[in-house]
Amino acid sequence: MIRRPEPSLLDLHDALLLDLDGTLMHGTQPIVHAAEAVATARARGLRLVFATNNASRTPQQAAQHLATVGVAADPEEFITSPQVAARLLAERLEPGSTVLVVGGPSLAHEIREVGLDPVTEDSDQVVAVVQGWAPDLDWSRLAEGAYAIRHGASWMATNVDATLPTERGLAPGNGSMVAALRHATGAEPDVAGKPEPGMFTVAATDIGSRRPLVIGDRLDTDIEGANRAGMDSLLVLTGVDGIETALRADPVRRPTHILPDLSHLGDPCPLPVVTGSCARCGAVSATWEDGDIVLDGELQDPRILRAAMALLRRHAAEEPWTGRLRGRGDELIEAAAT
Numbered sequence: 114m115i116r117r118p119e120p121s122l123l124d125l126h127d128a129l130l131l132d133l134d135g136t137l138m139h140g141t142q143p144i145v146h147a148a149e150a151v152a153t154a155r156a157r158g159l160r161l162v163f164a165t166n167n168a169s170r171t172p173q174q175a176a177q178h179l180a181t182v183g184v185a186a187d188p189e190e191f192i193t194s195p196q197v198a199a200r201l202l203a204e205r206l207e208p209g210s211t212v213l214v215v216g217g218p219s220l221a222h223e224i225r226e227v228g229l230d231p232v233t234e235d236s237d238q239v240v241a242v243v244q245g246w247a248p249d250l251d252w253s254r255l256a257e258g259a260y261a262i263r264h265g266a267s268w269m270a271t272n273v274d275a276t277l278p279t280e281r282g283l284a285p286g287n288g289s290m291v292a293a294l295r296h297a298t299g300a301e302p303d304v305a306g307k308p309e310p311g312m313f314t315v316a317a318t319d320i321g322s323r324r325p326l327v328i329g330d331r332l333d334t335d336i337e338g339a340n341r342a343g344m345d346s347l348l349v350l351t352g353v354d355g356i357e358t359a360l361r362a363d364p365v366r367r368p369t370h371i372l373p374d375l376s377h378l379g380d381p382c383p384l385p386v387v388t389g390s391c392a393r394c395g396a397v398s399a400t401w402e403d404g405d406i407v408l409d410g411e412l413q414d415p416r417i418l419r420a421a422m423a424l425l426r427r428h429a430a431e432e433p434w435t436g437r438l439r440g441r442g443d444e445l446i447e448a449a450a451t
Contacts, residue, residue: 116143119381119395122347122370123153128160128322130313130344132329133175134167135352136375138182140280148183152376157379161186162316164327165271166194166306166334168245170288171219192316194271194306195223198243201305202269205225209239213266213272215258215294220271235260244294244302245271253289255293262298272306274334278352302340307334310342317344328375331359332366345369347378356412360421363433367425371418383416385423392420392427404436412438412446 116393131137137147154161163175163186163407170178172191179186186382195216199313202212206229214221214231221231224243232239233254262268273288291302306312317325326345328337330352336359339346348359348368359371372378383395397410399420410417425434440448 119383121379122382123157123379126326128325130155130162130164130325130327132335133165135278135330139278142280143182146374148377149376151184160320161283163191166222166274168195168218169247175221195220195332198269198271198305199223201225205380212238213242213261215254216245220245241267244271259297262300270302270304301326308337313342332362336368337366340365347389370417385420387423387427392423405410407431407439409441
């Protein structure tokens with residue numbers, strides 16, 4: 114009897130909702146295998162949406178930047194946290210309302226596109242503040258935001274990412290700048306982007322996807338947002354988070370799948386079968402023993418990680434895992450070193 118090959122993640126889903134920074138690129142540097150994986154997904158007929166919290170570029174600019182790292186994309190395939198923030202503000206405010214922009218020109222562009230009036234200085238007319246990352250954001254612009262918030266203006270942050278992956282490493286992200294205004298005003302912003310689920314649900318609805326896969330490098334934005342939207346997720350180990358943090362994350366931040374990079378996206382993907390304390394995935398398995406996870410296979414094998422994540426969903430569904438990771442010979446395995 115001829116055995117049918119296992120389906121890949123591309124076979125199991127009808128769309129990919131892709132993060133940018135840390136997933137497809139590091140600043141101006143491409144991430145290996147990313148462009149090829151995107152091209153393969155297109156060739157297989159999957160719909161693509163590029164979902165980013167980065168507030169420094171319009172969709173047109175983001176598409177142009179992706180082209181420089183070898184990823185072809187149309188502006189219409191993007192959904193950005195500035196777009197979501199602008200839509201939310203437009204729903205809440207009267208047309209033509211004055212909004213103070215603590216961010217760059219692309220964020221102001223999105224505010225203007227929804228019929229609101231973006232400004233850069235506080236005044237009696239300012240009814241809302243919108244804040245997004247920009248490379249030249251300085252003290253004076255943060256101060257204007259603080260004045261407006263203290264005067265009673267509502268406050269919307271495009272995202273609260275603490276860091277931003279660059280070609281030189283992790284730099285302060287919008288969340289770090291938001292923390293400065295939070296500390297200065299005592300106020301708490303509404304948040305438009307990931308991990309709020311709206312970005313993903315809007316994207317999936319717009320393209321008619323019923324089985325989307327969210328792909329990203331951050332547990333606290335991409336993966337949490339996917340879980341809150343009720344979608345499958347894939348953590349790639351090319352950016353912020355690694356295996357150790359994924360295994361020990363709060364349940365809302367646990368990914369469905371973990372891969373070292375996007376080169377494995379089209380590989381056969383056997384799904385784990387959990388029977389009692391054992392999760393088997395293809396030829397490898399993981400066993401739950403008194404709170405520890407014992408692996409029968411190599412940690413670098415994506416199948417072993419699927420089995421381990423399945424055990425956590427079964428045996429530690431409501432709390433972070435605090436046990437040990439062990440091999441069959443009872444040796445401790447250091448996930449952080451992989």
